[in-house]
Amino acid sequence: MNQLAQPIPYGFPITLEEARRVASAAMDEAGRQGWPMVIAVTDSGSNLVALYKMDHAQTGSVAIAQHKAASAVRFKRPTRAFEEALAAGGIGLRLLATEGACPLEGGLPLVKDGAVIGGIGVSGMQSTQDALVAAVGASALAS
Template identity: 55%
Template sequence: MTPRRAFASATALALALAAAPALAQPAGPPQYGAPIGLEAARRAMAAAEAEAMRNNWPVAIAIVDSGGHLVMLHRLDSTQIGSIRIAEGKARTALEFRRPTKALEDVVAGGGAGLRLLAVEGLTPLEGGVPIEIGGRIVGAIGVSGVLSAQDAQVARAGAAAAAGP
């Protein structure tokens, strides 16, 4: 990314966030923690897969750590290939903004200044990405793609909830 493009993206993001109260961080937002461990990622993936299979939803499920690096990726049978990239994008977007991607989707859908978010390179403002918190810290995120966005989010929330363990 060129410096000019980076500046334009950062400016667009700052303007969109300033104009979008729905994205304002609550007092004391969760901070980033150590990267999600393999066992927690396995619990998240197993729960997400179980939710998808229970509903017969062909989805791709991506889990990233607190640095945005891919930890796990599963594509269930009959899932379109394009869902892989979208699931990864949703996971990274949820991580980078420390909130479910539904919040970003809502801001963009509202039009006006919220459309400036679309200028942010790599942003995936589609429902289906959820941060993974363990011990009050964001350790990663999960993104799901393949069915309706609300269904993707249902699968992602099941995975995120299972990450902390019993």
């Protein structure tokens, strides 16, 4: 008997204290690397809770970081999944018609007690670097 995995539920929204901890950890990592970045943290409804724009970060990254965080929450998955689907072409190109899906790596859902409570989005460098910084931020949620 083949059972489908249960979808991950949405939880109570991330608190401001948790959002600050996540964003600060990401910002500290970006600083250690010397990468000027923008870090956005949204709640489980995709609403902005915290936004850090480091000195010299490109202004275009403000909107992109928020879009990555919101996309990770709305679709309950890392934005890397959309980037890979689009890069694969073929049927993956239908992603272009999916409103709110950001096909740039660097957005992660924030999960606590098995539920999505928010998202983190990082922008400013190559998408793999954005993803590294987002992962450090997300790991601070468990601390």
